[in-house]
Structure formats: structure tokens, C-alpha cells
Amino acid sequence: DTEVTQTPKHLVMGMTNKKSLKCEQHMGHRAMYWYKQKAKKPPELMFVYSYEKLSINESVPSRFSPECPNSSLLNLHLHALQPEDSALYLCASSQGLAGATGELFFGEGSRLTVL
Amino acid sequence: KQEVTQIPAALSVPEGENLVLNCSFTDSAIYNLQWFRQDPGKGLTSLLLIQSSQREQTSGRLNASLDKSSGRSTLYIAASQPGDSATYLCAGRSGYSTLTFGKGTMLLVSP
Numbered sequence: 001d002t003e004v005t006q007t008p009k010h011l012v013m014g015m016t017n018k019k020s021l022k023c024e025q026h027m028g029h030r031a032m033y034w035y036k037q038k039a040k041k042p043p044e045l046m047f048v049y050s051y052e053k054l055s056i057n058e059s060v061p062s063r064f065s066p067e068c069p070n071s072s073l074l075n076l077h078l079h080a081l082q083p084e085d086s087a088l089y090l091c092a093s094s095q096g097l098a099g100a101t102g103e104l105f106f107g108e109g110s111r112l113t114v115l
Numbered sequence: 116k117q118e119v120t121q122i123p124a125a126l127s128v129p130e131g132e133n134l135v136l137n138c139s140f141t142d143s144a145i146y147n148l149q150w151f152r153q154d155p156g157k158g159l160t161s162l163l164l165i166q167s168s169q170r171e172q173t174s175g176r177l178n179a180s181l182d183k184s185s186g187r188s189t190l191y192i193a194a195s196q197p198g199d200s201a202t203y204l205c206a207g208r209s210g211y212s213t214l215t216f217g218k219g220t221m222l223l224v225s226p
Contacts, residue, residue, distance in 0.1 A: 006158075033213070042204060042216035043159070056213065090158055102147055102208050106159040 003027075004107035006091050012113045015081060021110045023074040023091030031055075031097050032074040033104070034066060035090040043090055049074060050097050081114045088112075117142040117209045121217035128195055129225055136190040136220045138205035143183050149214065150179050150190050151204045159204065163190070195224045 004025045013019050023032065031050050035043035048056035049068040057066075063085075065077040074091055088109045094102055118141040128134055140148070147166045151159040163172045163179040165188065171180040178191040188205055202221045206214035 004158075042218055045213050048213060088156070092159075097213075102214075103149060103161060103164045104159075104206075104214060105161055106151075108158040109156075111156065 004091055004093055004105050006089075006107035006110050008110060009108065010111045010113075012115065013078065013081065014115050015083075017081075018077070018079045020078065021076040021089055021091075021112070023076075023107055024072055025093040025105070026072055027093065027095075027105070028071075029093035029095050029105075030071060031094045032068060033092040033094075034074065034076050035092060035106075037088045037090055037109070047076075048097070055097070078112070081112075083114050086112055086114045117145070117207055117215040119205060119207050119215050119217040121203075121205060121220050123220060124218065125221040125223075127223045127225065130195060130197060132195050132224075133191070133193050134195055134222075136192070136203050136205075136222070138188040138190070138207075138217055140186050140188070140207045140215075142207070142209045143186055144209055145181075145183060146208045148179075148181055148188050148205060148207045150177075150188075151206065153202045153204060153219070155202075162203075192222075195222075197224050197226050200224050 007022045034046040037043045046060045047066040052068045067075040090109045091107045092104045120139045122137045149164045150162040165181040176193040202219045204219045206216045
């Protein structure tokens, strides 16, 4: 099983709403990632968790708040977003962070629209 | 810092053709290079992962090569089919860092 599951697939929210994106994997991977992808652009890294600890934050605004409750789950909490935050949010996982353990597996993404 | 470039940005071929997608990277101390496929509005599907110690990997009609000395990787698709139409992304990993993506090649295979 090489599946990364993301919910919801689509989300529409107003600028004052609070919502969350969820990601789950059962491959025993210890590194999990959030990426943001705008149309016709490559994915941009937002956050990396390694062994449930935040390892990398690519200077993401605080209106995005990641959480890793356990080794299988990754959440992205959203609050007071701007219309320009509308994008496809992708979750990924890998066995580890580097070298031979570094193959990334992506979910199908959550399409976020901020009104 | 690793930079990844993909050429061409778009490619249109008739069904049945063999084709090559190109990826170049600047940091030869690369750990591995991964090729992905992305259909419109969907996530990324991992196609092939080549470790720095490997020269190539094959999966079905796909063959990916890696030449660290020249900073190049190629993805060869044999006997292309309309179902191969998608955007293909390569991404390289250097050191204890995360993947650096190229901008992708948009492939259209016409029947």
C-alpha cells in the first residue's frame, strides 16, 4: 500500500473561517510534508515533520498551522486566510528525510478556495 | 542550492512515438532524483526514483537515467499512448534537504 489519503478533496472557506486539512498514511513513514501548488507551477514546500517533530518551516505565514498528532496523521489548520492562498494543498510522506529512504509519495491533494 | 530545469516545457507527439524528457540539475552531490506524473488537478504519482549510485531505472515503458557528472537525467517513454498525456516533473534531493522540483514538461499524446 503506497497510499496517502487527503481530506477533504475540495474546500471553500471565507476569510474569517477556521478549517483543517487532513492527511493520513499507513506505510510506516516517519517524514511527512505539506506542499502548496498554484496552477501550472511546481509544488512549493511548506512544512516537514520528521518523527512527529516539525523539522522545516519554509517561512510560512502563521495563518497556516501544521500539526502531527501521531506518525500516521498530519493536519494543516487554516485561519484567516487570504484569497491568494487558494491553491492545491498536497501532503506527502517518505520513509525518512534523505538518501535511500527519500522516495516521496503524494496524496491527491485538497483544492482550497478562499472567498 | 539545488536548481532543477526541465526542457521542453511542453511537448506534443502522435501516439506510438518514443520520446525523451530532459531534466538538468546544478548540484552534482545529489542523493537521488525522482520523476513524477501529474494529471490536471490531481496529486503527484511517483514514477521512478534513481539513487545517486544508480545509472538508470526501468518500469514498464519508462526508463529514467541519471548522469551526475553532467547534471542530467532523462525520462524515456516508449511507444507513447494518449493515456501518457500529463505533466511530468523531476525533482532532486541533495544532502539532508527536501526535494527541489523542476517546472515540469506538459506532454500531449494525440491519437
